[in-house]
Amino acid sequence: MNSSALRRVAVIGAPGRMGRMACALLEAQTDLAVVARVGRGEDLGDALVRSEAELGLDLTVAGAGAAHGERMLELGVRPVIGTSGVSLDENRALDELARERGLGGLVVPNFSLGVWLLQRACEEAARFFPDAEIVEMHGKHKKDKPSGTALDTAERMAAARDAEVEGSVPIHSVRLPGLYSNQEVMFGGLGEVLRLRHETYSMQCFEAGILAALRYASRALGVGRGIGAAFEDLGVR
Ligand SMILES: NC(=O)c1ccc[n+]([C@@H]2O[C@H](COP(=O)([O-])OP(=O)(O)OC[C@H]3O[C@@H](n4cnc5c(N)ncnc54)[C@H](OP(=O)(O)O)[C@@H]3O)[C@@H](O)[C@H]2O)c1
Structure with a gap:
């Protein structure tokens, strides 16, 4: 694929909600075109x-992404x-299939820069605090x-600890009117608690990540996981 070519995106x-936002975002780009x-x-x-x-940007319903x-x-x-x-096993299967065909892509559980940085901090903290829980709202x-x-x-925290994912970090889910999308990770130690928190105020926080992911995927080999590779590779803004 020519690096200066217009990428055709379905x-x-x-x-x-996400699909409408993504279409409007892509329509404003000179190197990406919505074709379906x-x-x-x-x-x-x-x-x-x-x-x-x-390229195909999937923003549908939980469980449909891998298929x-x-x-x-x-x-x-x-x-x-x-x-x-999309589970880790499903991600690995997509990666294998892509490599067999000389293609690439990306599974991105969250496109936001702030969430990516929160996760990096959590990976570091998880190595030192054995007890941590996530509250997502x-x-x-x-x-x-x-x-x-x-x-x-x-x-990611389990991997940083070299631990089994299952049961390693309990997750509490809150669903209430008025909330948009927040995540707090609490690390408990002797006489102290470390709280790392990300707050989303609008879907604008996903825009840079969507563009970076599409541009990265257009020339990647294999299907990676997370927005980090795209941000690191292409620069965030
Ligand atoms: N990665 C991220 O950063 C990020 C951020 C926010 C949300 N998400 C995820 O992105 C997905 C979409 O979120 P949303 O808020 O936009 O949800 P939404 O408003 O419910 O939109 C999903 C759209 O996909 C359609 N759809 C469902 N199954 C489909 C299929 N098999 N083929 C084609 N279209 C299908 C739905 O149609 P119907 O209305 O007829 O069901 C709806 O129009 C969710 O999984 C959400 O968790 C990811």
Whole structure:
């Protein structure tokens, strides 16, 4: 793929909150073009083939991301999966399939710069504090529980400790009207508690990450996990 070429992007879940935001964002770019807006009930394969998409941005419903990623790779399309709930095993399977086909992509449980930095701090703290719990707080509309971001944070903390993921970091989920999207990670030690907290105020916090992920995926080999590689590789802003 020519590095200065216009990238043709299919947005899957385009009618949703994230999908609408992503389409408007991509329309303002000179190197990325929305060539398909895919909603529920539409045939993903047909839409990808008809539109000749090179990249697919999945923002649908928790649990659908891995299958959509597999379908994209089978059709030669590079997936960026922002949808919650792609497990580590599913991510590894997508990575293998992509490498077999000489393609790349990215699974991104959270596109925000602040969450990425929070997770890096949590990985460091988890090595020193054996006891930690996550409290994730979202509005009532959020369909999945716990959030994909909380699961990803727990997985990263377990990996930093070289521990099993299962049960390593308890997650508490709060769903209330008025909340948008916040995550606090509490580390308890002798006579002290360290709190690391991220607060989201609008979907704007996902914009830089969505663009970085698509640009990174357009030339990556394999399907990695997390926005870090894209931010490190391309610069954040
Ligand atoms: N990675 C991140 O940083 C990040 C940030 C925020 C949210 N998310 C995740 O992104 C996803 C979307 O969030 P959202 O708030 O935009 O949700 P949403 O408003 O419910 O939008 C999801 C859209 O996808 C559609 N859809 C469902 N299944 C589909 C399928 N199989 N094929 C095509 N379209 C399908 C839905 O249609 P219907 O309305 O008919 O169901 C809806 O239009 C969720 O998994 C959420 O957790 C990720």
